[in-house]
Amino acid sequence: MTVDDLTDVTVIDPGLPRIAYEHADSPDEAHRLIAAARQQGPIAAGPHGLEVLTYDAVRTVLRDNRFEIPEGFGLAAQGVTSGDLWDIVITSLLSLNGEQHHRQRRLVAKAFTPTAAGRLRGACADVISVLVSTVADLGHCDAVADISRRYPVPIICELLGTRRQDWDLLSAWADDIFKMFDWNVVEDGPDIVAAWRALEAYLDAMVADRRGSLTEDLLSDLMRAEFDGDRLTHQELLTLAATLLMAGTDTTRNQLAAAIEVFCDHPDQWALLATHPELAPNAVEEAMRFSPVIFTTVRVAVEDVDIDGYTVPAGAMVLANTASANRDPATHCDPERFDITRDDAHAMLTFGGGVHYCLGSHLARIELAEALAIMAQRMPDLRRDGPAVWKPITGITGPARLPIAFSRTG
DSSP: OOGGGOOOTTTSOTTSOBOOOTTOSSHHHHHHHHHHHHHHOSEEEETTEEEEOSHHHHHHHHHOTTEEOOTTTTSGGGTOOSSHHHHHHHTSGGGOOHHHHHHHHHHHGGGGSHHHHHTTHHHHHHHHHHHHHHHTTTSEEEIIIIIITTSHHHHHHHHHTOOGGGHHHHHHHHHHHGGGGSSOHHHHHHHHHHHHHHHHHHHHHHHHHHTTOOOSSHHHHHHHOEETTEEOOHHHHHHHHHHHHHHHHHHHHHHHHHHHHHHHTOHHHHHHHHHOGGGHHHHHHHHHHHSOSBOEEEEEESSOEEETTEEEOTTOEEEEEHHHHTTOTTTSSSTTOOOTTOSSOOOOOTTOOGGGSOTTHHHHHHHHHHHHHHHHHHSOSOEESSOOEEOOSSSBOOEEEOEEEOOOOO
16 A cells, blocks of 8 residues: 555545655655654654654554554554454454453563563673674674574573573564564465464473473463463463563564664764663663664554544544654654763653553563673774665564674673
């Protein structure tokens, strides 16, 4: 679908500014196109529906219960409303609303507290230290292939309790499964379903092995989870574990690579982080504000909703453009400046908001902060060593290739 296909005036007001950035050559170009649309108003007509662009409007869509995750996430908009892929997506926590969503989050919330995530801080430091050590003597590497892609899988696998020898297998499944968030699911559907079924079978075997001998890992915690006598069913357990495993893999490795690229272009900030590693949490917030790997999240209006004088009609697909909100000059001072010492920033919205706020945000922040702090100290004078290649600006994006150079430290 293209912008020109938006002809239903009952949903898309023809007077709205048009916005299209999915085929931008770089994230910088995408941000420029988004900023130009935002200057014209808080809402624009995009290729997949309405896009809200200002910080306040995006925050409203994320937090107002009159907007829900559409059934099947974005599948229906691509003509997929039945079949194996549909059945998988509509049962995922990422696609649930109301009491179904609240129930599952309530059952697993204890496993994702700041304290629980903090227990993995040492594992994060260990994994990134090993990865950095493999390239430290070289003075150059591909930040994606050699570091970011390999980083979160061991951590998530340790969290879940999987076998180390299966890390590469799980990583490959994650690649295919996360194609469900792109706008090409008709073509990718068979690969997504095959990877999901393989992962379910893998987790099913793990659950059988845990019966009667629970351990200290997330899968065992999910099996123990109970609230007022309520427990997860076996299928819910498998689906939730698979969702959490995948969600904790692809987003973090792409966001780390995106952050590294930003620091390549801001060497003063990299040097500052190396000198002051306590700034790492700030660096994560700023990197995710400035260069997010998720630009939008989709909602549907369940009734007519007024946003800044525009009535979003019931049933309308709405994309909350969090990347735009994070650079809204109305709420961020000099939003085009990358500054890890910011103390005046509004909360960045890359993790979403409201009842669907990212369940794994605490762990993701710890993973990114540990990685950036250790890399800044052990990989000084960070710089580009060739052109970066980005994935399409849809679904979960990020650098596909990022050659970097740095001073060798041994």
